[in-house]
Amino acid sequence: MGSITLDHVNKAFGDVQVIPDISLDIKDGEFVVFVGPSGCGKSTLLRLIAGLEDTTGGTIKLDGADMTNAPPAKRGLAMVFQSYALYPHMSVRDNIAFPLKMANTPKDVIAQKVDYAARTLNLNDYLDRRPRALSGGQRQRVAIGRAIVREPKAFLFDEPLSNLDAALRVNMRLEITELHQQLKTTMIYVTHDQVEAMTMADRIVVLNAGKVEQFGTPLELYRKPANRFVAGFIGSPKMNFIDGQDAARYDAHSIGVRPEHFQLSRESGTFTGKVAVAEQLGADTFLHVNVERLGLITVRTGGDETFENGETVHLTPDPQRIYRFSADGTALSHGQA
Amino acid sequence: MARSVRPQTKIAFTVLAWLVGLILFFPILWAILTSFKTESEAIASPPVVLPSVWTLENYFDVQARSDYFKHFFNSVLISVGSTLIGLFIGVPAAWSMAFSPTKRTKDILMWMLSTKMMPAVGVVVPIYLLFRDWQLLDTVHGLTFVLTMINLPIIIWMLYTYFREIPVDILEAARMDGAELWKEIVYVLVPMAIPGIASTLLLNVILAWNEAFWTINLTAAQAAPLTAFISSFSSPQGLFWAKLSAASTLAIAPILLLGWFSQKQLVRGLTFGAVK
Ligand SMILES: Nc1ncnc2c1ncn2[C@@H]1O[C@H](COP(=O)(O)OP(=O)(O)OP(=O)(O)O)[C@@H](O)[C@H]1O
Ligand SMILES: [Mg+2]
Numbered sequence: 001m002g003s004i005t006l007d008h009v010n011k012a013f014g015d016v017q018v019i020p021d022i023s024l025d026i027k028d029g030e031f032v033v034f035v036g037p038s039g040c041g042k043s044t045l046l047r048l049i050a051g052l053e054d055t056t057g058g059t060i061k062l063d064g065a066d067m068t069n070a071p072p073a074k075r076g077l078a079m080v081f082q083s084y085a086l087y088p089h090m091s092v093r094d095n096i097a098f099p100l101k102m103a104n105t106p107k108d109v110i111a112q113k114v115d116y117a118a119r120t121l122n123l124n125d126y127l128d129r130r131p132r133a134l135s136g137g138q139r140q141r142v143a144i145g146r147a148i149v150r151e152p153k154a155f156l157f158d159e160p161l162s163n164l165d166a167a168l169r170v171n172m173r174l175e176i177t178e179l180h181q182q183l184k185t186t187m188i189y190v191t192h193d194q195v196e197a198m199t200m201a202d203r204i205v206v207l208n209a210g211k212v213e214q215f216g217t218p219l220e221l222y223r224k225p226a227n228r229f230v231a232g233f234i235g236s237p238k239m240n241f242i243d244g245q246d247a248a249r250y251d252a253h254s255i256g257v258r259p260e261h262f263q264l265s266r267e268s269g270t271f272t273g274k275v276a277v278a279e280q281l282g283a284d285t286f287l288h289v290n291v292e293r294l295g296l297i298t299v300r301t302g303g304d305e306t307f308e309n310g311e312t313v314h315l316t317p318d319p320q321r322i323y324r325f326s327a328d329g330t331a332l333s334h335g336q337a
Numbered sequence: 338m339a340r341s342v343r344p345q346t347k348i349a350f351t352v353l354a355w356l357v358g359l360i361l362f363f364p365i366l367w368a369i370l371t372s373f374k375t376e377s378e379a380i381a382s383p384p385v386v387l388p389s390v391w392t393l394e395n396y397f398d399v400q401a402r403s404d405y406f407k408h409f410f411n412s413v414l415i416s417v418g419s420t421l422i423g424l425f426i427g428v429p430a431a432w433s434m435a436f437s438p439t440k441r442t443k444d445i446l447m448w449m450l451s452t453k454m455m456p457a458v459g460v461v462v463p464i465y466l467l468f469r470d471w472q473l474l475d476t477v478h479g480l481t482f483v484l485t486m487i488n489l490p491i492i493i494w495m496l497y498t499y500f501r502e503i504p505v506d507i508l509e510a511a512r513m514d515g516a517e518l519w520k521e522i523v524y525v526l527v528p529m530a531i532p533g534i535a536s537t538l539l540l541n542v543i544l545a546w547n548e549a550f551w552t553i554n555l556t557a558a559q560a561a562p563l564t565a566f567i568s569s570f571s572s573p574q575g576l577f578w579a580k581l582s583a584a585s586t587l588a589i590a591p592i593l594l595l596g597w598f599s600q601k602q603l604v605r606g607l608t609f610g611a612v613k
């Protein structure tokens with residue numbers, strides 16, 4: 001079991017209020033991703049849940065029990081650090097066995113569990129090596145192995161993949177997702193990469209300056225962003241924002257249109273502009289179109305058509321998928337449900 | 338890219354290094370040579386470099402007059418004992434300063450260092466009186482206590498510097514893995530800091546071994562370590578250079594050997610963190 005409840009949690013370092021007031025309800029077995037720009041307090045929030053930082057106010061409950069002041073060792077959570085934080089003086093085997101040893105598990109049970117974890121994570125051949133003799137991906141697996149052997153109430157990951165190269169990152173992303181499906185244990189995963197967030201999460205917490213901007217499923221965030229910040233943060237390439245008289249036409253302070261929601265034409269359309277840069281990815285092409293009054297607008301189109309730089313194109317937003325925002329950035333109701 | 342050094346420069350530096358080394362080592366070498374001379378040769382002027390007859394007589398005389406091994410044993414007890422107690426106090430102290438510092442941590446470190454700036458003579462009378470009243474004069478445990486106190490600031494400073502090099506993530510990982518404070522220190526911090534702890538231990542054993550002010554002032558016969566043993570040859574019966582040299586050689590030999598065998602460890606520990 002592993003439900004996690006934050007009730008009006010706040011955290012200040014000295015005079016600096018890093019997290020003003022957060023309440024969250026994370027269900028047992030959920031995969032929740034904390035996403036947000038650098039410095040928004042993701043790691044701090046995770047460390048508060050872990051018990052590595054003390055809260056300034058509010059309560060943290062695990063499975064309904066108040067753990068606000070419990071030390072990390074008593075919370076029954078496992079954490080995977082960005083730096084892996086393996087014990088350099090121990091072999092891979094001892095690293096994975098360490099939490100079990102701390103819990104005074106009998107030797108034969110330890111051997112059995114370490115063996116099982118090693119098989120699950122393909123670490124059998126490395127068990128007697130020291131961490132320094134492993135590659136980044138292998139170290140990350142050891143860190144995960146160390147977390148799973150003790151069967152924690154929940155896993156906490158702090159940007160675990162950011163030190164890996166792009167290809168390995170995609171692999172590990174899949175492995176962690178599979179692990180979650182297999183174990184069905186609550187996982188909280190911190191990242192600033194919105195693609196990781198979208199692909200892995202059951203629900204995403206979008207954080208900005210220590211505040212929860214929105215908490216919902218990936219598709220909810222994509223389809224119904226609560227405000228301009230979430231709209232701009234979720235989705236790749238980023239949503240285009242249009243202010244001024246062009247937004248006023250839609251009865252809004254500003255509007256947003258995703259690159260994939262423009263109709264592209266060589267003949268006619270709502271906006272007209274010249275292609276500044278065409279990024280061809282094969283399957284897709286991203287056009288950065290210089291539109292008068294609006295500046296650069298990004299449009300996503302199929303990879304089959306080719307466009308010249310400087311070519312004139314016409315853009316028409318899909319009327320069902322125009323996001324409207326008020327002056328303070330709150331989303332106004334929009335066409336698409 | 339390797340920097341190219343002209344061969345002449347290299348030779349010049351090598352000669353210079355040997356010269357400096359020789360100057361530093363000369364007094365010790367001279368004492369060792371003198372210890373094998375006769376008393377008349379030892380004070381001969383102009384000085385005789387090598388003894389005309391190598392004699393062990395001085396060593397027998399020294400051993401006959403006072404028991405070298407008793408003092409040697411006292412030195413071992415006091416230097417190793419004070420260092421171990423110091424480490425026992427210093428490791429947790431340095432842990433808290435390195436990994437959970439407060440606003441005052443820097444001040445405390447400075448304050449501890451400042452006690453080393455005070456001349457020892459300044460407190461010799463009060464400490465002597467305290468020792469007299471508590472019947473600690475001329476006792477091994479009394480001396481161990483004083484040397485622990487004297488070297489504790491250095492121990493804590495050294496450990497603090499080494500601990501600062503250890504990524505706090507790893508200690509936090511241990512906490513998440515269910516380690517209580519003492520297990521975190523014993524199973525994770527100490528093994529990772531072994532090079533630093535070993536050099537702290539070695540350096541402090543050496544410092545305590547060579548400490549002469551308190552060991553001479555607070556002991557008489559019973560607890561006297563080798564420093565007091567040497568000084569007992571220097572004063573009363575006039576000048577016996579050869580015997581004094583023999584006593585000195587005997588006193589410094591163990592620590593010289595220790596330093597020699599552990600020099601790799603010492604150099605590594607003292608420059609630890611200088612190059613990452
Ligand atoms: N120990 C600390 N003392 C003072 N300020 C801190 C401390 N730890 C974090 N902060 C501040 O709290 C804010 C949030 O930091 P945090 O590490 O949680 O950000 P983050 O969202 O994890 O960022 P990143 O994506 O860069 O890891 C930052 O402004 C940071 O400077
Ligand atoms: Mg962070």
